[in-house]
Amino acid sequence: MTNVSSYVDYLPSVLWTQENDSSSFLGRVLCIFEKILSGVSDDLSIGNGPNEHNNFEKTIDELNQIFDPWKTNKNFLPWLASWVALTLPEDFSEYQKRKIISDIVPIYQERGLKKGLQAYLDAYATDSKPRIAIDDGAAVFRATFLENGTAVLHTVAYSNAISLQSETNTHEDNSNEDKLVTTLLHPSAIAVDNENNYIVVDKGDSSLSMKQPASLWKLSSTGDLEWKVDPSSSIPMPKPIYVSDCLKNPTAVVVDGQDNYYVVDIGEIDLPSSVKSAIYRFNPSIEVVINQSSNPTFPAVHPVDMILDSSGKFVVLDRGVHPQGEYPRSPEVNSGQKIIVVNKGPPMAVSEHPLRGVIEPTALAIDSEGCYIVADAKDQYGSDPADLIRVGVDPNGNWSETSILKNVKAENNPLIFPVCLVFENSQSLLVCDTGVRWGYKVQEDNRKMAEPAAIYRIENISQNSPTITRVTYERKFVNPTKMVIDRRGNLIITDKGEYLPSVGKLPSRIWRKEPNEFGVVVLFSAQRYTSLEDQLRIRREIANIVNEQKPGNTSWWMNRKSK
Incomplete structure (x- = not known):
């Protein structure tokens, strides 16, 4: 049958x-x-x-596959998203829908934290992939290296604002406002002394609403500051090494073998008759080492970095012009980019060495053979990756410039705007890159290039084809400035963060001076075209996400769009 x-x-x-x-x-x-x-x-x-x-x-x-966002039928995705309290945007691709459903539960565990907020924003990233940086006041980072060569970032110190009202203030003397003391508001440079303390230069803020002068701080390796008692209130206050209006725009700090601190300062750049560039010495009082009134004079216009060589000479990298003015566009049009060597003496001596092939000098280091390594961020309105230039001196005193990355293809070179160079060893150079070029047209938040800030390692630097690998992947940096290797072999990085400058009748907003505020900086890259309509939509979506996922009892600000 x-x-x-x-x-x-x-x-x-x-x-x-x-x-x-x-x-x-x-x-x-x-x-x-x-x-x-x-x-x-x-x-x-x-x-x-x-x-x-x-x-x-x-x-x-196969019932279990229905609950797997990567295997379930695409028609089940909205139903599956409802299980994890998600509403899928209509413009999401199938891949984006599957990814956000699979990633959201671990992200929920970080809700209210910077890491969770950044992960949530990354998960909802659109095809334009704007650069999103969250400034919660993290001012000093430590990079801990793993066996695979990458590094994990830990915050050593945050910016801090302490508001006190002196008992002696009266309404008659118009000084009854709270006394505001800020630490690490906008750190611009860092060095390490002989006891492994971190010497941090804080640029402060010179706006009328803040008037916070630049200052010099000593931090322990754990991020602790020295404190003193304020006689007017009998309350401990953070104690800087130095705070005054003398420093205007400090860009680098070095420490010699006797723990003398030297800071190079651009000076004021708004008025022609204002204070110009100089090198200052602190131990503990401040004195001028060299400036434009000394003999010899200091020929730097816009010094961006400074190191001490093995003989104790100051080596200063000078941009030549201020960013507000004309900027160098090509090697054929040199605008004063140079290396300045200052021998303290006595007698003091100064020598200048023009950089003929450097367009936008941003950082300086010295290798084991005594050659200078100069970071060149190229044309700020261009899309060529940054380069590293080896500057050597032959026995006859002739200076030469050689591109280190000339044989590295553009697609393999992620460097955009290097701000610091540190040698791990003779063949390995660490580069801190902000990922953002300051040049823009019309819209301040639509830069020519805008990528996450990161640290990169360049290996085999003396060979014809060095390799560049990314070291940090966490999006914790906002606007890194300088880095140094301390006496324990740790990599320490400063980050000056961001703020909202005043526009028209809108005052500036410095969220780092408020303990319950943070900033969200959104920058679009011209290399990934995004229409103005889409930019506005994306910024609204980011604002909605931040409002939903931000820590409780906090306020936040977003960088403004220029019109």
């Missing part, structure tokens, strides 16, 4: 036997149910029109 369901073997004989069912009707009818439930092989399929369906056994075996 053929085409009889095996299910008849499970029926009592009173229902079916060959004698009382000679046509095998019941056995043939049960084939339908066996096909649906067990999926016996035959020439027929289970379906409704052109749609075929699995049998029940296979459906049950």
Whole structure:
């Protein structure tokens, strides 16, 4: 007998036997149910029109896949998203929908933290992939290296604002406002002394609403500051090494073997008659080492970095012009980029060495052979990656410039705007890159290039084809400035963060001076075209996410769009 369901073997004989069912009707009818439930092989399929369906056994075996966002049917994705409290945007691709559903539960565990907020924003990133940086006041970082060569970032110190009202203040003397003391508001440079303390230069803020002068701080390796008692209030206050209006725009600090601190300062750049560049010495009082009134004079216009060589000479990298003025566009149009060597003496001596092939000098280091390594961020309105230039001096005193990355293809060179160079060893150079070029047209937040800030390692630097690998992947940096390796071999990085400058009648907003505020800086890259309409939409989406996911009892600000 053929085409009889095996299910008849499970029926009592009173229902079916060959004698009382000679046509095998019941056995043939049960084939339908066996096909649906067990999926016996035959020439027929289970379906409704052109749609075929699995049998029940296979459906049950694969039931777990319905709850897997990477395996479930795409029609089930909205239903599956509802299980994890998600509403999927209509413009999401199928991949984006599957990814956000799979990632959201771990992100929920970080809710209210900077890491969770950044992860949430990354998960909802659109095709334009704007650069999103969250400034929560993290001012000093430590990079801990893993076995695979990458590094994890830990915050050593945050910016801090302490508001006190002196008991002696009166309404008559118009000084009854709270006294505001800020630490690490906008750190611009860092060095390490002989006891492994971190010497941090804080640029402060010179706006009318803040008037916070630049200052010099000593931090322990754990991020602790020295404190003193304020006589007017008997309350401990953070104690800087130095705070005054003398420093205007400090860009680098070095420490010699006697723990003397030297800071190079650009000076004021708004007024022609204002204070110009200089090198200052602190131990503990401040004195001028060299400036534009000394003999010899200090020829730097816009010094961006400074190091001490093995003989104790100051080596200063000078941009030549201020960013507000004309900027160098090509090696053929030199605008004063140079290296300045200052020998403290006595007698003091100064020498200048023009950089003919450097467009935008940003950082300086010295290798084991005594050659200078200059970071060149190229044309700030261009899209060429940054370069590293080796500057050497032959026995006759002739200076030469050689590109280190000339044989590295552009797609393999992620450097955009390097701000610091530190040698791990003679063949390995660490580069801190902000990822952002300051040049823009019309819209301040639509830069020519805008990528996450990161640290990169350049290996085999003396060979023809060095390799560049990314070291940090966490998006904790906002606007890194300088870095140094301390006496324990740790990599320490300063980050000056961001703020909202005043625009028209809108005052500036410095969220780092408020303990319950943070900033969200959104920058678009011209290399990933985004229409103005899409930019506005993306900024609204980011604002909605931040409002929903931000820590409780906090306020936040977003960088303004220029019109």
